[in-house]
Amino acid sequence: MKQFTLDKQNRKIGGVCAGLAKYFGIDVTIIRAAFLFALLCLSSGFWLYVILWIIAPAEDESAPTVHYE
Secondary structure (H helix, E strand, O other): OOOOOEOOOOOOOOOHHHHHHHHHOOOHHHHHHHHHHHHHHHOHHHHHHHHHHHHOOEOOOOOOOOOOO
């Protein structure tokens, strides 16, 4: 079963963007650009990031690691 988790291996700040990219199977740069756009234009990007960072569970350390380029 697929579950959204914070990606602690590929994180820049909290692992939210890397976790979302892993969950949806897309490039992490797209997710980071979307959050940056939401932060600059709507200011909701910051709050969404913080909420996801608080409620999302951390990735299981025994799970296989996926590296993004």
